[in-house]
Amino acid sequence: MGGSGKKFEASWVVQVANYVSEALPGNSMLCGSVRRGISMVGDLDMVVECTMPEALAAVEFVCDEKDYSFDLKSKTVEDKSKTLKCEIDGMHVDMFRAREENWGAMTLFLTGNHLFNIAMRGRAKSMGYKLSQYGLFFYGEIIAGRTEEQIFAALGVKYMHPHERTMCRGERLPLV
DSSP states (O other), X not given: OOOOSOOEEHHHHHHHHHHHHHHSSSOEEEOHHHHTTOSEESEEEEXXXXXXXXXXXXXXXXXXXXXXXXXXXXXOOOTTOOEEEEEXXXXXXXXXXXXXXXXXXHHHHHHOOHHHHHHHHHHHHHTTOEEETTEEEETTEEEEOSOHHHHHHHHTBOOOOGGGOOOOTTOOOOBO
């Protein structure tokens, strides 16, 4: 979701993400361009279920153990925080907290790409819904969000695997 313009080998990013995932309490998922299968990426996006102080402790532990440089970018890291922003060896890292009810919505949003997200949100809007990283809503009530598949089905869109989500201008979503 951000970055300094530098690119990193996806294999190294996956390795760092795996180290962090092993140190985190609870579930986590690697998202972003790495999940879409891009070989050179600008950052690391992760969804986690733990608190941001727990995520910060895990990242600091990994950086200490693996001798990576670490730079905290978040102004505050509290239990109620929903994001953690930092750099590991110069790579921008965004961690987003999700709960069970919006896990799929958060992974969908963070996997992207940007044009895919715009198309999905446009589809939701055309049906009278609102789609965000917190779920698919109808008049303020969540109707889908636990899984990506649930959101695709509710929108009448054929499920697209992450590597199929790199859309270009003018492309349309495959409807069921």
